[in-house]
Amino acid sequence: MAGLGESCNDAGSTFYTSQLSLLSKSNGYCLEIGDGVYSSYYMPLENQVQIACEKVKGMKELQQGYNIVGLSQGNMVARGLIEFCDEAPPVNNFISIGGPNAGIASAPACTGNPWCDGAGGISGIGIYSDYVQTHYAPSGYIKLPNDIAGYLRGCRYLPKLNNEISNATNPIYKQRFTSLQNLVLIMFENDYVITPKESSWFGFYQDGTDSQILPPQQTNLYLEDTFGLQTLDKAGKVKFIKLPGYHLGMDIQEMQQNVVPYLIDGAQKNKADAQVGH
Secondary structure (H helix, E strand, O other): OOOOOOOOOOHHHHHHHHHHHHHHOOOOEOOOOOOOHHHHHHOOHHHHHHHHHHHHHOOHHHOOOEEEEEEOOHHHHHHHHHHHOOOOOOEEEEEEEOOOOOOEOOOOOOOOOHHHHHHHHHHOOOOOOHHHHHHOHHHHHEOOOOOHHHHHHHOOOHHHHOOOOOOOOOHHHHHHHOOOOEEEEEEEOOOOOOOOHHHHHOOEEOOOOOOOEEOHHHOHHHHHOOOOHHHHHHOOOEEEEEEOOOOOOOOHHHHHHHOHHHHHHHHHHOOOOOEEOO
Protein backbone atom coordinates (compact mmCIF):
# COMPACT_ATOMS: atom_id res chain seq x y z
CA MET A 1 0.00 0.00 0.00
CA ALA A 2 2.40 2.63 -1.20
CA GLY A 3 1.83 6.28 -0.51
CA LEU A 4 2.09 8.67 -3.45
CA GLY A 5 5.72 8.92 -4.55
CA GLU A 6 6.88 6.37 -1.98
CA SER A 7 8.14 2.81 -1.82
CA CYS A 8 8.80 0.49 1.10
CA ASN A 9 12.51 1.28 0.81
CA ASP A 10 12.08 5.01 1.38
CA ALA A 11 13.32 6.55 4.62
CA GLY A 12 9.85 7.66 5.71
CA SER A 13 8.26 4.25 5.18
CA THR A 14 11.14 2.47 6.88
CA PHE A 15 10.97 4.89 9.83
CA TYR A 16 7.27 4.36 10.45
CA THR A 17 7.38 0.58 10.02
CA SER A 18 10.44 0.04 12.20
CA GLN A 19 9.48 2.48 14.96
CA LEU A 20 5.89 1.29 15.28
CA SER A 21 7.05 -2.32 15.37
CA LEU A 22 9.59 -1.49 18.05
CA LEU A 23 7.24 0.59 20.18
CA SER A 24 4.32 -1.85 19.99
CA LYS A 25 6.47 -4.98 20.23
CA SER A 26 4.58 -6.49 17.31
CA ASN A 27 5.64 -7.43 13.81
CA GLY A 28 5.14 -4.73 11.20
CA TYR A 29 5.10 -5.21 7.43
CA CYS A 30 5.17 -2.72 4.58
CA LEU A 31 3.36 -3.96 1.49
CA GLU A 32 5.07 -2.96 -1.75
CA ILE A 33 2.64 -2.46 -4.62
CA GLY A 34 3.92 -3.03 -8.13
CA ASP A 35 6.98 -0.96 -8.96
CA GLY A 36 6.82 1.25 -5.89
CA VAL A 37 7.05 4.94 -6.74
CA TYR A 38 6.06 4.50 -10.40
CA SER A 39 2.99 2.42 -9.55
CA SER A 40 1.93 4.89 -6.85
CA TYR A 41 1.40 7.48 -9.60
CA TYR A 42 0.28 5.43 -12.57
CA MET A 43 -1.47 2.26 -11.33
CA PRO A 44 -5.23 2.68 -10.74
CA LEU A 45 -6.12 2.37 -7.08
CA GLU A 46 -8.43 -0.59 -7.60
CA ASN A 47 -5.50 -2.49 -9.13
CA GLN A 48 -3.35 -1.52 -6.15
CA VAL A 49 -6.04 -2.85 -3.81
CA GLN A 50 -6.18 -6.15 -5.70
CA ILE A 51 -2.43 -6.62 -5.28
CA ALA A 52 -2.56 -5.72 -1.58
CA CYS A 53 -5.51 -8.06 -1.09
CA GLU A 54 -3.69 -11.06 -2.54
CA LYS A 55 -0.58 -10.30 -0.51
CA VAL A 56 -2.50 -10.05 2.75
CA LYS A 57 -4.40 -13.27 2.09
CA GLY A 58 -1.09 -15.00 1.46
CA MET A 59 0.52 -13.90 4.75
CA LYS A 60 -0.11 -16.56 7.38
CA GLU A 61 1.00 -14.11 10.09
CA LEU A 62 -2.15 -12.05 9.51
CA GLN A 63 -4.81 -14.72 9.31
CA GLN A 64 -6.18 -14.17 12.83
CA GLY A 65 -6.57 -10.43 12.25
CA TYR A 66 -4.31 -7.42 11.92
CA ASN A 67 -4.10 -3.64 12.14
CA ILE A 68 -3.55 -1.22 9.27
CA VAL A 69 -1.48 1.96 9.55
CA GLY A 70 -1.84 4.07 6.42
CA LEU A 71 0.20 7.09 5.39
CA SER A 72 -1.19 9.66 2.96
CA GLN A 73 -2.42 7.99 -0.27
CA GLY A 74 -1.79 4.62 1.37
CA ASN A 75 -5.04 5.20 3.24
CA MET A 76 -6.99 4.98 0.00
CA VAL A 77 -5.57 1.52 -0.61
CA ALA A 78 -6.03 0.58 3.05
CA ARG A 79 -9.73 1.41 2.97
CA GLY A 80 -10.12 -0.51 -0.25
CA LEU A 81 -8.46 -3.47 1.41
CA ILE A 82 -10.97 -3.30 4.26
CA GLU A 83 -14.05 -2.92 2.04
CA PHE A 84 -13.26 -4.77 -1.20
CA CYS A 85 -11.01 -7.71 -0.26
CA ASP A 86 -13.06 -10.92 -0.25
CA GLU A 87 -12.16 -13.81 2.07
CA ALA A 88 -9.51 -11.70 3.78
CA PRO A 89 -8.50 -11.83 7.45
CA PRO A 90 -10.30 -9.25 9.61
CA VAL A 91 -8.90 -5.78 10.18
CA ASN A 92 -9.07 -4.83 13.86
CA ASN A 93 -7.91 -1.20 13.93
CA PHE A 94 -7.36 1.24 11.08
CA ILE A 95 -5.01 4.12 11.89
CA SER A 96 -5.11 6.75 9.15
CA ILE A 97 -2.22 9.23 9.23
CA GLY A 98 -2.60 12.27 6.98
CA GLY A 99 -5.00 10.52 4.64
CA PRO A 100 -7.05 12.15 1.86
CA ASN A 101 -10.03 10.27 3.25
CA ALA A 102 -12.81 12.47 1.88
CA GLY A 103 -10.83 13.23 -1.28
CA ILE A 104 -8.72 16.17 -2.37
CA ALA A 105 -9.94 19.23 -4.24
CA SER A 106 -7.02 19.46 -6.68
CA ALA A 107 -4.18 17.37 -8.05
CA PRO A 108 -1.23 16.97 -5.65
CA ALA A 109 1.46 19.62 -6.06
CA CYS A 110 4.77 18.53 -7.59
CA THR A 111 8.19 19.39 -6.18
CA GLY A 112 10.55 18.36 -8.95
CA ASN A 113 9.71 14.65 -8.84
CA PRO A 114 9.87 13.46 -12.49
CA TRP A 115 7.06 10.94 -12.00
CA CYS A 116 4.87 13.64 -10.50
CA ASP A 117 5.70 16.13 -13.25
CA GLY A 118 4.69 13.60 -15.88
CA ALA A 119 1.49 12.76 -14.05
CA GLY A 120 0.63 16.44 -13.82
CA GLY A 121 0.68 16.62 -17.60
CA ILE A 122 -1.73 13.72 -17.82
CA SER A 123 -4.16 15.32 -15.39
CA GLY A 124 -4.42 18.36 -17.66
CA ILE A 125 -6.41 16.24 -20.11
CA GLY A 126 -9.40 16.27 -17.77
CA ILE A 127 -9.35 14.69 -14.35
CA TYR A 128 -12.52 12.63 -14.85
CA SER A 129 -11.73 11.48 -18.37
CA ASP A 130 -11.39 7.73 -18.94
CA TYR A 131 -7.73 8.08 -19.86
CA VAL A 132 -6.74 9.98 -16.73
CA GLN A 133 -8.78 7.72 -14.46
CA THR A 134 -6.90 4.68 -15.77
CA HIS A 135 -3.42 6.25 -15.90
CA TYR A 136 -3.14 8.58 -12.88
CA ALA A 137 -3.77 7.09 -9.44
CA PRO A 138 -4.65 10.31 -7.53
CA SER A 139 -7.45 10.99 -10.01
CA GLY A 140 -9.32 8.23 -8.19
CA TYR A 141 -9.82 10.44 -5.14
CA ILE A 142 -9.86 13.96 -6.60
CA LYS A 143 -13.24 15.47 -5.75
CA LEU A 144 -13.84 18.84 -7.38
CA PRO A 145 -16.35 20.62 -5.10
CA ASN A 146 -17.68 22.64 -8.03
CA ASP A 147 -18.29 19.54 -10.15
CA ILE A 148 -19.91 16.95 -7.90
CA ALA A 149 -21.94 15.58 -10.80
CA GLY A 150 -18.74 15.04 -12.79
CA TYR A 151 -17.11 13.41 -9.77
CA LEU A 152 -19.96 10.94 -9.27
CA ARG A 153 -20.13 10.21 -12.98
CA GLY A 154 -16.44 9.99 -13.86
CA CYS A 155 -14.34 9.30 -10.76
CA ARG A 156 -13.81 5.54 -10.65
CA TYR A 157 -12.55 4.91 -7.14
CA LEU A 158 -13.67 7.18 -4.30
CA PRO A 159 -17.41 7.15 -5.09
CA LYS A 160 -17.30 3.34 -5.02
CA LEU A 161 -15.26 3.36 -1.81
CA ASN A 162 -17.77 5.74 -0.23
CA ASN A 163 -20.71 3.63 -1.44
CA GLU A 164 -22.27 6.82 -2.78
CA ILE A 165 -23.31 5.72 -6.28
CA SER A 166 -27.06 5.41 -5.87
CA ASN A 167 -27.62 2.54 -8.31
CA ALA A 168 -24.51 0.59 -7.32
CA THR A 169 -24.35 0.54 -3.52
CA ASN A 170 -23.06 -2.58 -1.82
CA PRO A 171 -24.04 -3.28 1.81
CA ILE A 172 -21.00 -5.52 2.23
CA TYR A 173 -18.69 -2.48 2.04
CA LYS A 174 -20.48 -0.85 4.97
CA GLN A 175 -20.65 -4.10 6.90
CA ARG A 176 -16.91 -4.60 6.60
CA PHE A 177 -16.01 -1.01 7.47
CA THR A 178 -18.24 -0.93 10.53
CA SER A 179 -16.64 -4.13 11.81
CA LEU A 180 -13.55 -2.12 12.77
CA GLN A 181 -12.82 -1.95 16.48
CA ASN A 182 -11.29 1.51 16.12
CA LEU A 183 -10.89 4.09 13.36
CA VAL A 184 -8.13 6.55 14.24
CA LEU A 185 -8.04 9.69 12.06
CA ILE A 186 -4.92 11.83 12.41
CA MET A 187 -4.85 15.29 10.83
CA PHE A 188 -1.86 17.66 10.73
CA GLU A 189 -2.50 21.33 11.49
CA ASN A 190 -0.11 22.58 8.79
CA ASP A 191 -0.80 19.95 6.14
CA TYR A 192 -0.54 21.62 2.74
CA VAL A 193 -0.45 18.35 0.79
CA ILE A 194 -4.02 17.28 1.58
CA THR A 195 -6.48 19.92 0.34
CA PRO A 196 -8.39 20.55 2.47
CA LYS A 197 -6.47 19.13 5.42
CA GLU A 198 -9.81 18.38 7.10
CA SER A 199 -10.21 15.54 4.62
CA SER A 200 -8.03 13.50 6.98
CA TRP A 201 -11.03 13.60 9.37
CA PHE A 202 -13.53 13.08 6.51
CA GLY A 203 -14.33 16.79 6.50
CA PHE A 204 -14.58 18.49 3.10
CA TYR A 205 -15.76 21.53 1.17
CA GLN A 206 -19.48 22.08 0.97
CA ASP A 207 -20.77 21.04 -2.44
CA GLY A 208 -20.51 23.90 -4.89
CA THR A 209 -17.83 25.90 -3.08
CA ASP A 210 -14.12 25.72 -2.46
CA SER A 211 -14.20 28.12 0.48
CA GLN A 212 -16.54 26.69 3.13
CA ILE A 213 -15.25 23.54 4.84
CA LEU A 214 -17.70 21.30 6.64
CA PRO A 215 -16.70 19.27 9.70
CA PRO A 216 -17.14 15.53 9.17
CA GLN A 217 -20.44 15.33 11.07
CA GLN A 218 -22.05 17.84 8.67
CA THR A 219 -21.04 16.19 5.40
CA ASN A 220 -23.38 14.10 3.27
CA LEU A 221 -21.05 11.14 3.67
CA TYR A 222 -21.60 11.21 7.42
CA LEU A 223 -25.30 12.10 7.43
CA GLU A 224 -26.21 9.48 4.83
CA ASP A 225 -23.86 6.95 6.47
CA THR A 226 -23.20 5.28 3.14
CA PHE A 227 -20.13 3.35 4.29
CA GLY A 228 -20.60 3.48 8.06
CA LEU A 229 -18.68 6.51 9.32
CA GLN A 230 -21.63 7.74 11.39
CA THR A 231 -22.28 4.23 12.70
CA LEU A 232 -18.70 3.89 13.91
CA ASP A 233 -18.68 7.40 15.38
CA LYS A 234 -21.90 6.93 17.35
CA ALA A 235 -20.48 3.67 18.69
CA GLY A 236 -17.51 5.63 20.07
CA LYS A 237 -15.07 3.92 17.73
CA VAL A 238 -13.77 6.96 15.83
CA LYS A 239 -10.87 8.96 17.28
CA PHE A 240 -10.29 12.43 15.81
CA ILE A 241 -6.71 13.50 16.51
CA LYS A 242 -5.08 16.78 15.45
CA LEU A 243 -1.30 17.16 15.58
CA PRO A 244 0.88 20.22 14.95
CA GLY A 245 3.34 20.18 12.10
CA TYR A 246 3.33 19.37 8.43
CA HIS A 247 2.12 16.41 6.37
CA LEU A 248 3.16 13.14 8.06
CA GLY A 249 5.41 15.06 10.46
CA MET A 250 4.95 12.76 13.45
CA ASP A 251 7.69 12.22 16.02
CA ILE A 252 8.26 9.16 18.20
CA GLN A 253 6.46 10.63 21.21
CA GLU A 254 3.38 11.35 19.09
CA MET A 255 3.51 7.82 17.70
CA GLN A 256 3.70 6.40 21.19
CA GLN A 257 0.72 8.43 22.36
CA ASN A 258 -1.59 8.31 19.35
CA VAL A 259 -0.83 5.16 17.36
CA VAL A 260 0.85 2.53 19.51
CA PRO A 261 -2.11 1.95 21.90
CA TYR A 262 -4.16 0.64 18.97
CA LEU A 263 -1.36 -1.73 17.96
CA ILE A 264 -0.59 -3.05 21.43
CA ASP A 265 -4.19 -4.17 22.01
CA GLY A 266 -4.10 -6.25 18.86
CA ALA A 267 -0.67 -7.63 19.65
CA GLN A 268 -1.85 -8.83 23.04
CA LYS A 269 -4.68 -10.75 21.42
CA ASN A 270 -2.58 -12.15 18.61
CA LYS A 271 1.18 -12.55 18.62
CA ALA A 272 1.23 -12.50 14.84
CA ASP A 273 -0.33 -9.04 14.67
CA ALA A 274 0.96 -6.64 12.05
CA GLN A 275 0.78 -3.06 10.89
CA VAL A 276 0.41 -2.76 7.16
CA GLY A 277 0.82 0.33 5.03
CA HIS A 278 2.96 3.33 4.30
